[in-house]
Amino acid sequence: MYELATLARGGVLLTPRAVAAGWPPGRLTARLRRDGWQRICRGAWAAPGKEVDWRVRATAHQLLRPELVCSHGTAALLHRIEQLAAGPPDILHFTAPPPARPARPHRTRVHTTALLAAGDHTTRRGLRTTTPARTVADLIRHSTGRDHAVVVADSALASRAVGGVRRDALVRYEDLAAQLAAPLRGAARARAWLPWAEPASGSPAETIARLRIRDAALLPDSQPTLHTPDGRPLRPDFLFRAAGLAVEIEGYAFHGTRRAHERDIARFNALQSCPAVRRVLRFTATEVFHHPDRMTATILTALTELSR
Structure with a gap:
């Protein structure tokens, strides 16, 4: 009989393969359990110590x-x-x-x-x-x-x-x-x-924000290319071009490092310097998913103020 480890493929052993290699079914099950093999489903076992995840x-x-x-x-x-x-x-x-x-x-x-x-x-x-x-x-x-x-x-x-x-x-x-x-x-x-659908969307939170904004009968540009005074390109999530209102959606991901946080602040400041932008609004993913009416109301208020 072959050793069980040699019969496994990628750390997965099939009972039919072991039986075909000469292992009696009763003895096979006892050996698998004694050696710490993990039952995945009927007819399949994972090698001892192997993480049995969805893959x-x-x-x-x-x-x-x-x-x-x-x-x-x-x-x-x-x-x-x-x-x-x-x-x-x-x-x-x-x-x-x-x-x-x-x-x-x-x-x-x-x-x-x-x-x-x-x-x-x-x-x-x-x-x-x-x-x-x-x-x-x-x-x-x-x-x-x-x-x-x-x-x-x-x-x-x-x-x-x-x-x-x-x-x-x-x-x-x-x-x-x-x-x-x-x-x-x-x-x-x-x-x-x-x-x-919008291929320029950057995250699920941004997608939901776009849908809620459009449900409120608002039609901003998605991910338009703007330029800072020194010519550097920037792409806000949304831009109400006529009003000069940019809207940014922050995902769930934490900045992670001080350097990443500094880059985020620098980007925010650079966006405010773009000639096409008069005001920038930022919303978290939590606001988008759980308080969308508050988000759209804030946008409407800003649009009204900028139109005066």
């Missing part, structure tokens, strides 16, 4: 069922696509062609569809997953509302840092439109939400 669990499921493709929220994690109030990462989402066996573990969901072409999936971080365009389309079609749909689309369309990792834009607007043309449930509603 390890997804790997185990794909080794057991090659037809499974990571999708929806799990694919979003792999591609670093942000969501609004995303579910816990331990709930794995897969897509498979019919007839697909239902997932047994309560933390796993399998979406069945015949519309998953070869070009709709790829490999990311060692796992088979839907492409960014297909992932975003699936998330938008299954969104509970416009806000979540637009946050997802903005994240994929933008070049930004997610989880401390800088990445390029993942999709083009045309790619999303093409994906949403497929006759799937929720596609018509998703197509109506897509025009709200």
